[in-house]
Amino acid sequence: MTPDDSAAFAPSADDVRRVLTDARRFLVQQRDLFGNVLPVGDSRPAAPADPPPTAATAYGEGPLPQAAPTAPTGDPADPYRGGPTKTAAGEVIVPPEIAAATDLPMLYGQINGCLKCPLGATRKHVVFGVGDPKTRLLVIGEAPGADEDERGEPFVGRSGMLLTKMLAAVNFSREDVYIANIVKCRPPNNRDPHADEVDTCQGYLRRQIALIDPPFILVLGKVAANTILGRNDSMMKLRESAGAHEFHGIRVFVTYHPAALLRNEAWKRPAWEDLKALRRAYDA
Numbered sequence: 109m110t111p112d113d114s115a116a117f118a119p120s121a122d123d124v125r126r127v128l129t130d131a132r133r134f135l136v137q138q139r140d141l142f143g144n145v146l147p148v149g150d151s152r153p154a155a156p157a158d159p160p161p162t163a164a165t166a167y168g169e170g171p172l173p174q175a176a177p178t179a180p181t182g183d184p185a186d187p188y189r190g191g192p193t194k195t196a197a198g199e200v201i202v203p204p205e206i207a208a209a210t211d212l213p214m215l216y217g218q219i220n221g222c223l224k225c226p227l228g229a230t231r232k233h234v235v236f237g238v239g240d241p242k243t244r245l246l247v248i249g250e251a252p253g254a255d256e257d258e259r260g261e262p263f264v265g266r267s268g269m270l271l272t273k274m275l276a277a278v279n280f281s282r283e284d285v286y287i288a289n290i291v292k293c294r295p296p297n298n299r300d301p302h303a304d305e306v307d308t309c310q311g312y313l314r315r316q317i318a319l320i321d322p323p324f325i326l327v328l329g330k331v332a333a334n335t336i337l338g339r340n341d342s343m344m345k346l347r348e349s350a351g352a353h354e355f356h357g358i359r360v361f362v363t364y365h366p367a368a369l370l371r372n373e374a375w376k377r378p379a380w381e382d383l384k385a386l387r388r389a390y391d392a
């Protein structure tokens with residue numbers, strides 16, 4: 109190639125401007141979705157101060173958080189303290205190394221071995237998730253139990269068997285969907301995960317959702333639903349607006365956790381209605 113030939117392939121000033129504009133738009137969109145983990149400038153004027161956290165801002169529906177996350181502190185006196193999990197405005201922080209994961213195996217590699225909350229000390233396996241990474245339906249439960257901790261796979265115990273049947277009842281197989289949990293490690297004695305444990309795991313789940321990018325999420329039970337939706341409501345209230353919930357543009361359906369259905373048969377009928385509503389929306 110002569111110098112003249114190579115000049116013909118040199119990008120014009122317009123090409124460069126277009127690429128930079130596209131890159132900037134992409135980064136701003138990522139920040140809007142997953143928090144201010146990248147140092148992206150913004151032509152919008154900075155907010156004068158962080159707004160107080162509200163249920164709406166905590167899950168990204170309100171004004172953009174302006175506060176940059178601080179780096180994890182890694183306090184040697186407390187090996188479980190992984191640093192802040194939310195901005196002052198209550199927005200979930202996705203740590204930079206987690207935001208950098210470009211596929212699920214890479215993300216798993218990043219979080220396997222996590223000791224950022226006390227659950228790391230008692231778990232056998234990080235229960236990351238299983239299923240089709242390109243699925244249109246992500247199912248989110250609460251936390252692994254003993255069977256899941258043993259096998260490193262979500263929903264493989266009694267609740268899992270019921271979940272498999274619930275999905276099959278509306279024509280989904282486990283292989284069609286992706287199944288994950290709000291927290292990746294088993295809480296001892298199957299207690300509910302504590303708020304700090306949930307918060308610590310949220311950056312991981314955020315990235316997992318972003319990588320799968322499904323149009324539909326089915327959340328199982330009150331803890332999972334309130335975490336995803338940034339609310340603090342009863343199951344009755346959460347189910348009332350079935351299908352009208354949204355998480356960053358993803359339609360969210362809420363139903364009873366299979367473990368609750370094993371305890372209370374009377375909830376099986378309303379759960380069936382929830383699943384049929386999901387199936388109708390999915391097929392529409």
Ligand code: URA
Nearest residue numbers: 249250251252262263
């Ligand atoms: N319950 C859950 O919420 N998740 C599991 O993986 C198993 C039981």
